[in-house]
Amino acid sequence: MTNPVTxxxxxxxxxxxxxxxxxxxxxxxxxxxxxxxxxxxxxxxDAYGHGMMPCARxxxxxxxxxxxxxTPGEARVLREAGxxxxxxxxxxxxxxDLVAPIALDIDLGVHHPAxxxxxxxxxxxxxxxxxxxxxxxxxLSRNGCPPVLWDDLCSDARAAQExxxxxxxxxxxxxxxxxxxxxxxxPMQIAAFHAAVDRARAAGLAVPIRHLANxxxxxxxxxxxxxxxxxxxxxxxxxxxxxxxxxxxxxxxxPVMRLRAHLIATRAVAPGTAVSYGHRWAADDATVLGLVPxxxxxxxxxxxxxWGTEPGASVAVAGRRAPIAGTVCMDQFVVDLGPDARExxxxxxxxxxxxxxxxxxxxxxxxRTIGYEIVTRIGNRVPRRYxxxxx
Ligand SMILES: Cc1ncc(COP(=O)(O)O)c(C=O)c1O
Numbered sequence: 001m002t003n004p005v006t007x008x009x010x011x012x013x014x015x016x017x018x019x020x021x022x023x024x025x026x027x028x029x030x031x032x033x034x035x036x037x038x039x040x041x042x043x044x045x046d047a048y049g050h051g052m053m054p055c056a057r058x059x060x061x062x063x064x065x066x067x068x069x070x071t072p073g074e075a076r077v078l079r080e081a082g083x084x085x086x087x088x089x090x091x092x093x094x095x096x097d098l099v100a101p102i103a104l105d106i107d108l109g110v111h112h113p114a115x116x117x118x119x120x121x122x123x124x125x126x127x128x129x130x131x132x133x134x135x136x137x138x139x140l141s142r143n144g145c146p147p148v149l150w151d152d153l154c155s156d157a158r159a160a161q162e163x164x165x166x167x168x169x170x171x172x173x174x175x176x177x178x179x180x181x182x183x184x185x186x187p188m189q190i191a192a193f194h195a196a197v198d199r200a201r202a203a204g205l206a207v208p209i210r211h212l213a214n215x216x217x218x219x220x221x222x223x224x225x226x227x228x229x230x231x232x233x234x235x236x237x238x239x240x241x242x243x244x245x246x247x248x249x250x251x252x253x254x255p256v257m258r259l260r261a262h263l264i265a266t267r268a269v270a271p272g273t274a275v276s277y278g279h280r281w282a283a284d285d286a287t288v289l290g291l292v293p294x295x296x297x298x299x300x301x302x303x304x305x306x307w308g309t310e311p312g313a314s315v316a317v318a319g320r321r322a323p324i325a326g327t328v329c330m331d332q333f334v335v336d337l338g339p340d341a342r343e344x345x346x347x348x349x350x351x352x353x354x355x356x357x358x359x360x361x362x363x364x365x366x367x368r369t370i371g372y373e374i375v376t377r378i379g380n381r382v383p384r385r386y387x388x389x390x391x
Contacts, residue, residue, distance in 0.1 A: 006380035014261035014294050016378055018050050020058045021388025022254035026235050027062035033251050034218050037225040040066035040088060040211070042232035044074055049376040050236055050257055051384045053081050059235070060085055068230050072101040079104040088133065091143070098122035102130045107169065111135040111145045113156050120165040132157065133170035136196035138189040140176045150196055154203035161205070170209035170228070171197050178216035179241040190224055216240040219249040238371040243361045255360065257375050258353035259382070265291040265345050266337065275334050276326030280307040288341035290322065292349055295331040299377035300351070302328045303367040313366045316350045316357035317343055
């Protein structure tokens with residue numbers, strides 16, 4: 001049994017507004033920027049919280065020749081919904097069924113000779129040739145074939161290819177610090193990648209496709225683009241490096257998710273009024289508080305709380321910024337609307353992603369995390385409402 005359908009918040013009360021037209025523009029801009037390399041749009045983790053199927057359809061319509069996901073389960077959902085294009089997945093456990101993904105024409109990442117053996121067996125069971133992408137660890141030390149096993153993996157893959165079990169379509173790897181363009185790991189990883197491709201070719205593999213770049217590298221490292229790039233966060237309009245890389249690359253990106261809610265209540269309070277759990281914030285002067293019906297159960301980080309000594313994140317309300325007052329709770333948080341506020345229950349606040357609102361990167365800075373986490377963690381209880389694009 002899998003999770004039952006989650007009960008959601010009334011979309012009038014709070015929602016994540018997903019602008020698929022913006023997503024489509026971002027995908028087109030990125031495809032143009034990286035050409036002649038092809039673009040894989042990464043739609044794992046429910047398209048970074050934006051909703052996998054609407055984003056996948058929109059990405060295809062905007063010209064993404066590849067989609068990428070982490071798990072075979074995600075890939076299967078795409079196939080079952082009718083996606084027929086090139087589709088790559090790279091993360092599966094020892095006991096996972098690989099027959100179904102091969103039967104569904106899904107390309108698999110392979111990072112170990114033992115894993116290749118499993119793919120070969122699964123290909124035989126599926127009665128198909130499995131398309132594989134061999135992953136070399138160039139320095140992330142996460143997955144990827146350890147360099148000492150690379151020659152074995154390549155020679156096993158060549159043998160499996162000659163036996164008609166697999167087709168090795170690519171060699172690939174992943175950056176550790178592409179969001180820091182000056183980081184010394186970047187040139188070292190590119191050099192290690194070239195060396196691994198050379199060794200694969202020396203082992204008799206053609207390696208028609210090489211892919212290494214994520215969003216940051218696709219934007220800022222032309223020598224890492226090769227034949228294919230795997231772009232996630234930039235397609236969702238969030239800069240991979242705190243608002244700097246896309247602008248430097250001259251690629252306009254628009255936020256795709258706008259997280260908004262109606263105020264549930266407002267109230268005028270006297271100086272000294274303490275607010276929310278732990279009483280970690282108190283009004284210096286008379287002010288007006290607003291109640292926002294989203295909390296950490298919905299992915300609002302508790303680290304965004306506004307405590308006396310540590311200011312929290314802000315929301316946008318009627319063209320102004322209103323800081324979070326006190327601790328973010330499970331379902332709600334309070335904002336300080338200021339002494340002259342005229343807002344009342346039912347008025348709109350934008351948490352992030354609006355034209356004149358904070359960005360996901362602004363929230364990430366306050367919460368000492370990355371924009372990726374801010375958008376991806378928005379919970380299932382928050383309804384997604386779509387506009388534009390291929391829904
Ligand atoms: C293997 C792999 N490739 C590509 C991506 C896309 O990265 P980004 O969202 O930085 O473009 C990810 C995301 O984490 C990934 O794990």
